[in-house]
Amino acid sequence: MPALHLAIRDGAPEPIRAGLARLREELEVPGDFPADVLAEAERAASAVDLPGLDRTDLALVTIDPPGSTDLDQAVFIERDGDGYVVWYAIADVGAFVTPGGAIDREAHERGVTLYAPDGRTPLHPPVLSEGAASLLPDQLRPALLWEHRLDAAGEALSTTVVRARVRSREQLTYAGVQDAIDAGTARESLQLLREVGRKREALEAARGGVSLQIPEQEIRVTSSGGWELEFRRTLPVEGWNAQISLLTGLQAAGIMLDAKVGILRTLPPAQQYGIDKLRRVAKGLGITWPGKVNYPEFVRSLDPAQPKHLAMLNACTALFRGAGYAAFDGEVPEQPLHGAMNAAYAHATAPLRRLVDRYVGEACLALCAGEPVPDWVRAELDALPKAMGSATQRSNKYERGILDLVEALVLADRVGETFTGTLVEWNEKDDHGEIQLAEPAVAARLTGRRPELGEEVAARLAKADVRTGEVEFRA
Template sequence: MPARTIAFLDEVPAPLRQGLAQLRDSLGVPDVFEESVLTEAERAAAGVRLPDRDLTEVPFVTIDPEGSVDLDQAVHIARDGDGYLVRYAIADVAAFVAPGGAIDAECHQRVETLYAPNRRTPLHPEVLSEGAASLLPDVVRPALVWEIRLDAAGAPTASTVARARVRSRRQYSYVEVQGLLDGGTAEDVLVLLAEVGRLREAAEAARGGINLGVPEQEVRVAADGSWTLEYRTNLPCEGWNAQISLLTGMVAARMMLDAGVGILRTLPPAEDYAIDRLRRTARWLGIAWPEQMGYPEFVRGLDASVPREAAMLNACTTLFRGAGYDAFTGGAPRGAEHAAIAAPYAHVTAPLRRLVDRYAGEICVAVCAETPVPGWVLDALDELPSEMETSSRRAGRYERGIVDLVEAMVLAPSIGREFTGLLIDVDPDRTAGRLQLREPAVEARVKGGRRLRLGTEIAATLVAADLVAGKVEFRVFAD
């Protein structure tokens, strides 16, 4: 499925309220924080101790989607001889969360922040995630600051992480950054972000890494208050910014593997049969895939703005199934690579929104300081993989369920109308599949009165749009 970006709205449209409530209840999505958690968070926000190391003169900036307030990362990049010095400040959540306390216990229930069109369900109370722990501009915050030196080709040569106090100078949105870069008026840190980002993308290609440019399906609110769905491709600066996070996660993974203790994000290599299936899909879609061309090279050549190639990118997401977490002590595990990244990788850059990052960050700080890993971290390692994997499944179902409901609401007035779309998936018996419409930006189940062929453009009639269950169905009637 395409990735989803959820826009926010003050009020849920009345037709969706029952469906959203039913979805949250069915998945056990938590509601408000208990008073004991809020009290502890207020106390932590008021009494946090800042680190002794002072990096407030480093002009960090944050780069996030428009309107974000839970800011995990701030970046600064400088030239360092022929190479670069990347400083990446990560919110120091452990400075606010006492091990075994009320916030900690609640975090192990929530595990990650969940997003919906009308609200976010945060991992931490907002007084922390949107306030005292967030790397908001012009305020001093505790952070874990990664310092990663790169050579002229963008390859890491040395890295460390330690606590420090920081102050972000400016909060940028992706649109702002891209506009400044395109207009030639960007400040040095943004120019170097683009420079290093391109080098890291080249390194990713060289090692066989894969970054699917699947179009995002966005929930938007129109001027009249109605909801719409659109597809969009990411801006180049989003990819460059993501490369800094990937770089940090790869450095963190290597650090933990060398120390023999840690927790990694893993993805097994694709099986030959899965690659063969994708080659057949490419043939059905009429996309050339030479036998001598490997999967990573093929994917990098696809253009998400071309409907058939977007459908191919959608099919390629099947190779990303099976992702998990691997915790270890007493030595490095085998098979610890993340197949899509083509390197070992760890989650360390989003502790405000994801539980595991707090633990992995603490391990890396201890390794660099040559001090023992805290006992509260080691005690949690056995359960963290299952906690994260269970939460990831819930988050995926929640996100997909919300978009299903919005699709049903957008389409409900058009029952009986014929739409044109591209068949991006077909069941083995070819009597049903998934249809991607151009307008509105909807993917939906389609059943055929005749045998369906992958990659063909067809006309189908909308026959169902259930605003409670979030079910949309199209039908192709026999000629």
């Protein structure tokens, strides 16, 4: 699921701290872990049983934003004739969590890790998520080791997953890897990450899929003491790395569908109304979208180096609304596809931060070994879509609420000014619209005169409340 990423240097600005506290209270964001959960996590961290299969020979590395400590994935790629072998180690959360135990029960209540400018609310206690279970460098760790064998075009020939002990050789950052690849100094595995990543992107385009490189929005202090919101340019390596995760999710879905048991991440095909709205957003941002160009082609044409294109990518996340989970045991779901992938897909690569990934991993481990899916996995399949749906809904509201607060902060000292934007939507029931500004690149509520959809509008900023996050323009 795409997520907006908001970076704020030096923590949350003081003016929005009360709003953040209100938001956490309204959404019932979990606080500290209960004592029994922490005690169980400490015991698990100190007594982990490493798998017998030793694959510390693999030169795995992690690639994450600077300062990350909850490291779910490590990758190593090598040539195999005219094809490739992709080794992908995923944190083995199941090695630390007892089904039905205190950690497991709490994880079902939380569902996902929540992120905010002033800290995160983890799915698992930090002693696990940032310590014993995290694929930190130079540490022996239990992992779910995926082996993908690809042909010369990057198409998957076979996939299997086993439990193994691994050791990440190094914790890398996207910027560092991109610089090394561009300079020609990157190790062969990272050069192959670019090679495989590009081929997987081409395969995605051929099947009609599309991946969004979601921009990171950063708030910073201006020279005049105000606040501004800008988009961080995404790097090509972020897309190549994401393709390895997507490959694993696609193959995991295939394994479970073949066995007719598991849980998929699903998304209905995009509706024309949503596409039409995005065309109006593009107009508001001054981006040309020719009528003959379809949505996937348009997204691939966007240049993350251009701030307005980054804002457009941000707006494109709206088409991912309606995503859900489909559990099955005995019959394949009627609608098994993920609309953005144009293929069946499963969440499998972020178990430290997302509950469902542990279940997908355990199901695939059993199926690849020719064994029955564990009873405890099957017992929870029916309940998982609801649990993940609730957790995802809270995460989305939290994310949106935080962004509302930040946008209100950026605009707070400009109340009364007139801005130019484009009407991208009108709510008949509540008689208000949504206006997309080009500068700053934000979308907000519009009241007053109703313009035509797609019309350029001069609107006065009437409200920018840093406590509630409410921003309103009047036409």
